[in-house]
Amino acid sequence: MRFASNLAAETRELCRYHELVRNLMVRDLKVRYKNSALGFLWSLLNPLAQVFIITIVFKFVIRIGFPNYSAYVLAGFLPWTFFQMAVLDASQSILLHGPLLKKVYIPREAIPISIVLSNLVHFGLALLVLFVYMAVIRIPFTAKLLLLPPLIFFHLLLTMGIGLLVSCANVFYEDVKYLMTVCLNLMYYMVPVIYVLEQLANIPPRFPWLYAHRDAVLAIYQLNPLAVWITAYRRILLPPVPDVIGHAPLSLPTLAVAALLSVVAAVAGYAVFNRYKWEFAENL
């Protein structure tokens, strides 16, 4: 009970500073897009170039693509990039704002939260580019798009929770950033970006052990909420992949577990951050 009322008080305090969060977010976007007329386009260049090269490699070199493979990669790559960039930016945010936090009182969580939100705005703009691409290659827009806001909400909760956690840990342990680079690199392969979930579900019998346990493998894989959300973006935005690739329905329990874990990540990240934030000033 005390835990809940403490968090509620912290949240009220943060709400009192909602304009600060917005101003910090706007500043972050301004600084990011400033100094170049093509600011936003430049920041899109990296994901687009990556998706381009992934498509080339998988379609023509490894030859395991399927129609509109590039759209599936893009629909996975953009939510992944949002997660990765938001967590990376957040992890440095408290250290970067050290001089400010040592001088003046603001709710410290305003800083990582505003950074994650500015990455969210950027993600939103990138999704618009994906919509344009979908229109160009004539992928129909369906009513499933209405599920996009709740999906983004849970994806944001997860990202926010992890971002708060690493921004806090980074103040006390300087090797967090190296550990995080390794984790994010591994994570890239543990979420369906360059492949789709259907391929994982379709384990061929020539791997007998994996084949025998294929349901368990899929279930464990989907305990990772980020993997579930990335697949969900594809299901909402794009038509099903061809039957030969495989079948992997996102069941309601899977989605419920991912939603629960995302909420837990957000609450835990926020609680841990608030628990340690009064020790920041001494360690910056």
Add this chain to the structure above:
Amino acid sequence: MPNEVICVEAASKRYRLQHEGAGSLKNLLLCRGGRTEALWALHAVSFTVHEGETVGVVGHNGSGKSTLLGLLANVSRPTEGIVEVHGRVAPLLELGAGFHDDLTGIENIALHGSILGLSNRRMEELTPSIVDFAELGSFIDTPLRTWSAGMVMRLGFSIAVYSDPDVLLIDEVLAVGDEAFQQKCYDRIADFQRQGKTILFVSHDMEAVSRVASRVLWLKSGRLLLDGPASEVVAAYQKAAGRVD
């Protein structure tokens, strides 16, 4: 008797000095986090400041002045004891702390306002007076990286005083401005005093301290050595400093 604005009761602040990168996961995993040494930056400091007082804080480097300001600004909390400040506190901010190099003066003012807890609307109303006081002219629309250190400090001072805080914390930064602007700052501080606002003034410049403050706290090695009328404490401090030299 006017209201108590600042109330510090037996406040102590302990820092842990870490040796050889204790802040790494390796040491955490090897349970070597224990190689720390406690340092009391403030030790059982007690004083109260009433509304309208201007209090100077003097002391050598490492005597606990910055730690005290940090506690008053609610940036950190005392390890022991109580620190209470009633009303809104505004410290003077510098480049790197609150100001962003790539943003223009106007953009920085807006951001800065919300850092000090003011609404965007209030900040818009204040902007003309802030720009006017800081004498920034057309620089106000250029990014701060094109400014001189003095200009940034002028903007910082200007925002802090126009944000109309209940307690103003001034930490040594006035030294950056040229003489004319320093004079203007002192005039503004005098206005502030006439309005019955509370000021905490930290400086090594004894002349400035005696000029601004009516009462002075002398900190030495984290302890409050002397608390009294400005002239007496400054004289004692200078006498002690002279003996050391």
